Amino acid sequence: MSSTKFTLRPDQSKLIQDGDAATGNVILVAPTGFGKTVVMGALAERQTRPSVAIAHRHELVSQISKAIAQFGVHHNIIASKNTVNFCIQQHVRLFGRSFYNPRAPFTVAGVDTLNARADKLRQWANTIEMWMIDECHHVLTGNKWGKATEMFPRATGIGFTATPIRADRKSLARSQGGVFDSMVVGPNMRELIGRGSLCEYRIFCPSQSIDRANIKVGASGDFSGASLRQEAHKSQIVGDIVTHYKRIAPGKRGITFVVDVDQANETAAAFRDAGVPAECVSAKTPDSVRDAIFQKFVNGTLLQLVNVDLFGEGVDVPAVEVVSMGRPTESYGLYVQQFGRALRTIKGKTHGTIIDHVGNVVRHGLPDAPRNWSLLAEERGKRGQRDPNVMPVTTCTECFMAYEAVTPKCPFCGHRPEPESRGRPEFVDGDLIELDAETLAAMRGEIEAVDGPPPADGSDIVGASINKNHRLRQEAQEELRHSIAVWAGVQRDMGRPDSEIYRRFYHTFGTDIMSAQTLGRPAANKLKEQIDERI
Structure with a gap:
């Protein structure tokens, strides 16, 4: 089998063209499921200059390596030995040969490995003329992502993200502590759904058992780990997740997000006790074990992957039919990434199902609402101000479906809640x-x-x-x-x-x-x- 080059969709080609017209380091914005790794592969194919694509985690490095191989591009891989071997095995299994070449001008690199080997890689880094970073909303001057980009003094950069916003509201602009100079926004999620590139969704919001009021917000802008875990373990969330999955989406392949590994293990065990094949996966799960579990999920012998943010960013999991949210978050970016796991299209799939047990949908609004992205930081005094494009979301007390609060009755079951008063x-x-x-x-x-x-x-x-x-x-x-x-x-x-x-x-x-x-x-x-x- 040989590599199979993708034919870019018109919107993918346009995003590349608009990026070419931008100046300096540019962010390319497109929703989860748009095919950003395909765009990265297309950019890698046309490169004649020494270049590097940077990602974090084993799954994302191997995913980018696969996308580049699909365009027939030989490339070096700077990552752990296990990740390099996995990428080679993936190439051989999919294409019949390896596209790994340590002397190739294009490189795929893990951000942690880059920083750990910075001194040894200095001569190579000085030859790089273009870098790409997946999930670029992480990049700030001085953090590990920013330090990685600083390794390439002769290069210009391209960042990819679905959500160019951070929970701590820090700017991605070079003038305000980031590394980017311009931004290009592609089609939004609703446009992709309308074109059939993503599938429709249905949201269910059962009553919450985690009390958000007692969870502290940390310096990152998201809920702090200690108080989040404390409230989660005090709640009945594990039983709620299993019960509502079996009622709403029995037999469908799902990803469940929870707050920590202990709760992930408990939830996976509860699924198995209820007759649902399930496994817990986390960053601590060995790569070989994680990959084997993932393949079981793809072929349908496993119905639930219970994880702690592992599949929140970047990983393409097209087999997902339902997402269960058991981890509250103040991060809009994390919320959209988790939501987007259920929107990939597969044969026979009519819609993705979201079961939100923690109020994320009501907190952040529907993910396909139009957003006014800006590269610059919010003006003083406007931090946390609601985007007027986004209508508040309410939940039907009868059918638990979520909908925008712009109709006096539930559009799904017709229930009409009586307002507290009609006097104001x-x-x-x-x-x-x-x-x-x-x-x-x-x-x-x-x-x-x-x-x-x-x-x-x-x-x-x-x-x-x-x-x-x-x-x-x-x-x-x-x-x-x-x-x-x-x-x-x-x-x-x-x-x-x-x-x-x-x-x-x-x-x-x-x-x-x-x-x-x-x-x-x-x-x-x-x-x-x-x-x-x-x-």
């Missing part, structure tokens, strides 16, 4: 249709006061000033209401009913449509600008 817009997510008559009348009265005649007789300086401000407020409101009408018209053209339009406005702009019509001049002008930016 915030109780009904800004949905004017859901408010009671008395509240609506009061809000209309406030609007009438804004639209009414001048409040003063204007015969003195004070009265004239009051009337002038009233007129200016009316002019600002006229412009604001025009923008609201245009925005709502766009929503109606998309087929959305008024109830959903009201809710989307509320969650996007932080106020309901009627209250917006009572704002003073400065607030009205500011809101108009925000709406115009989104039309």
